[in-house]
Amino acid sequence: MSGMSAIETRFAVEDLLHAYVACLDHDELEDWPNFFVEECLYQVIPHENASQDLPISLIYCDSRGMLQDRVTAYRKANYYAPHLYRHVVSGVRVLGEDNGVITARANYVVLQTHLDPVDYGSTEVYSAGEYRDKVIINDGVARLKEKIVVVDTSRISSLLATPL
Amino acid sequence: MQTQPNGNGSNGTSFSWPTEGGARVPYQVFYDPAIYAQEQDKLFRGPIWNYVALEAEVAQPGDFKSTFIGDTPVVVTRDKEGGLNAFVNRCAHRGAMVCRELSGNRPTHTCIYHQWSYDLKGNLTGVPFKKGIRGVGGYGEDFDRSEHGLRTLRVATYRGLIFASFSPDVEPLEDYLSPPMREWLDRLFNRPVQVLGHTRQWVQANWKLYFENVKDPYHASLLHMFHATFGLYRSSQQGGVIMDAHSRHDVLHAKPRAEEDLSTYESGLHSYQKGYQLADPSVLQGRPEFEGLFIQTIFPCLIVQQIANTLAVRQVLPKAPDRFELIFTYFGYEDDDEEMREIRLKQANLVGPAGLISMEDGYAAEIVQQSVTGDRSATSFVEMGGTEVADEQSLITETAIRGFWGYYRDTMGFHAGA
Numbered sequence: 001m002s003g004m005s006a007i008e009t010r011f012a013v014e015d016l017l018h019a020y021v022a023c024l025d026h027d028e029l030e031d032w033p034n035f036f037v038e039e040c041l042y043q044v045i046p047h048e049n050a051s052q053d054l055p056i057s058l059i060y061c062d063s064r065g066m067l068q069d070r071v072t073a074y075r076k077a078n079y080y081a082p083h084l085y086r087h088v089v090s091g092v093r094v095l096g097e098d099n100g101v102i103t104a105r106a107n108y109v110v111l112q113t114h115l116d117p118v119d120y121g122s123t124e125v126y127s128a129g130e131y132r133d134k135v136i137i138n139d140g141v142a143r144l145k146e147k148i149v150v151v152d153t154s155r156i157s158s159l160l161a162t163p164l
Numbered sequence: 165m166q167t168q169p170n171g172n173g174s175n176g177t178s179f180s181w182p183t184e185g186g187a188r189v190p191y192q193v194f195y196d197p198a199i200y201a202q203e204q205d206k207l208f209r210g211p212i213w214n215y216v217a218l219e220a221e222v223a224q225p226g227d228f229k230s231t232f233i234g235d236t237p238v239v240v241t242r243d244k245e246g247g248l249n250a251f252v253n254r255c256a257h258r259g260a261m262v263c264r265e266l267s268g269n270r271p272t273h274t275c276i277y278h279q280w281s282y283d284l285k286g287n288l289t290g291v292p293f294k295k296g297i298r299g300v301g302g303y304g305e306d307f308d309r310s311e312h313g314l315r316t317l318r319v320a321t322y323r324g325l326i327f328a329s330f331s332p333d334v335e336p337l338e339d340y341l342s343p344p345m346r347e348w349l350d351r352l353f354n355r356p357v358q359v360l361g362h363t364r365q366w367v368q369a370n371w372k373l374y375f376e377n378v379k380d381p382y383h384a385s386l387l388h389m390f391h392a393t394f395g396l397y398r399s400s401q402q403g404g405v406i407m408d409a410h411s412r413h414d415v416l417h418a419k420p421r422a423e424e425d426l427s428t429y430e431s432g433l434h435s436y437q438k439g440y441q442l443a444d445p446s447v448l449q450g451r452p453e454f455e456g457l458f459i460q461t462i463f464p465c466l467i468v469q470q471i472a473n474t475l476a477v478r479q480v481l482p483k484a485p486d487r488f489e490l491i492f493t494y495f496g497y498e499d500d501d502e503e504m505r506e507i508r509l510k511q512a513n514l515v516g517p518a519g520l521i522s523m524e525d526g527y528a529a530e531i532v533q534q535s536v537t538g539d540r541s542a543t544s545f546v547e548m549g550g551t552e553v554a555d556e557q558s559l560i561t562e563t564a565i566r567g568f569w570g571y572y573r574d575t576m577g578f579h580a581g582a
Binding site for chain 1: 440
């Protein structure tokens with residue numbers, strides 16, 4: 001692909017990951033689809049299913065349009081308790097590159113802080129899991145070809161509205 | 165001070181059901197620990213059938229699934245002869261959980277605490293140091309292994325759905341389900357199914373609030389705004405509510421009307437919005453399979469759904485007065501082709517914990533729970549469509565909710581107050 005060194009590739013992948021979670025944590029969801037290439041896969045699958053080769057996902061989007069529709073539904077259609085997300089990403093590993101597609105993995109934890117009147121200001125571990133990413137770098141811009149979120153926390157607290 | 169609900173020998177009298185019957189629900193039933201405990205005895209461990217698994221989940225000899233009836237842990241197994249068994253997941257010795265995995269395949273089940281082992285029918289087959297060591301210790305001559313098996317349950321199946329009961333006196337499963345409910349199960353479970361996966365929700369609310377939700381077609385277009393937001397909503401769906409003779413089960417069914425009529429929404433309801441379009445409508449593309457949709461509830465823990473091409477059973481597991489788990493098991497048919505399977509996987513976006521159409525259902529139960537806890541004098545108002553309990557050719561009705569509460573009140577032994 002771009003003739004980047006291993007260390008440059010690694011920085012590009014890490015920058016992408018951190019920008020991605022900042023977008024979610026800062027409630028800038030309108031920008032979220034732009035982290036993906038047009039023909040992409042975003043799949044949130046419980047570890048319970050992934051580990052048994054069962055295909056059902058919590059979220060399964062195979063185009064950037066489907067991600068945009070998620071955002072529109074989030075803003076205009078769906079109801080959920082007001083909350084904040086705080087992603088913590090660690091253990092970033094670049095596993096390899098094949099035909100310009102970089103394979104990377106990282107651990108994530110999402111802390112959710114409640115903003116409803118009953119639980120206002122309390123924080124819980126909402127979700128833990130692994131990002132399994134495929135990244136393409138074009139003209140210095142890294143985008144996701146694929147992001148499979150394997151959710152260890154199969155038991156979803158209430159609902160899953162904000163993307164992981 | 166803990167309330168003792170009345171009925172069946174309880175000594176307190178601070179709880180009575182309003183005279184309006186199922187049209188009024190005392191909020192106390194959603195948070196009182198004494199009522200919760202009575203439900204475990206009278207409903208879940210009582211003379212009724214509880215859904216526990218799909219046969220497809222325990223297809224092979226040795227397959228097992230750990231689940232619950234109410235909050236009692238149970239294991240469902242397929243034995244060597246191909247028979248189905250269910251037993252309480254509690255060692256007959258000193259109560260440890262014997263099966264500590266969600267699912268799998270094992271020839272026997274052994275408690276790790278003292279290595280008591282059981283066959284797939286729940287019979288005790290092995291007890292270490294039964295005779296002690298060199299004649300010292302051990303059990304006496306009168307110790308009989310056959311008297312110390314796991315607590316086994318009655319098991320019956322209907323079209324691949326496995327039910328279990330603690331009661332030796334429960335009516336036959338086919339009668340329990342009733343002919344009008346079986347008709348819908350026959351339609352959906354018409355050939356072998358294939359499990360596609362599970363999702364789980366942990367909801368901070370009483371389990372009965374979820375049953376109110378799935379028996380309530382009135383909220384469908386008001387809480388769930390996906391269709392309306394994207395201008396997709398069939399504004400006045402044709403459909404209705406069908407119940408069994410006890411009104412403990414029901415089916416909500418709907419299909420789009422031939423002609424669109426937006427006047428209901430344009431008269432001022434907020435849930436019709438214009439101007440948004442799906443960037444990728446492929447999520448709604450399906451294949452003709454069933455007409456319309458249906459959501460069926462089988463008392464007290466099963467919901468069966470067919471919404472477009474998404475097929476699922478939902479199991480409701482009470483965990484505490486203010487907590488339940490909701491487990492979706494999605495399935496297709498063994499003879500689905502690749503395209504059909506892909507349709508089901510994509511349409512799964514519409515339902516479940518992150519469902520574009522219906523993610524709010526558990527949350528709706530939670531916001532009720534948050535507001536009703538503690539107030540012993542307050543009740544809800546369940547009179548949409550009148551106060552009767554009867555099948556209806558309308559979706560703007562709460563008749564199935566009233567039916568549920570009437571049956572619940574009678575089965576729990578709650579009496580109408582003054």
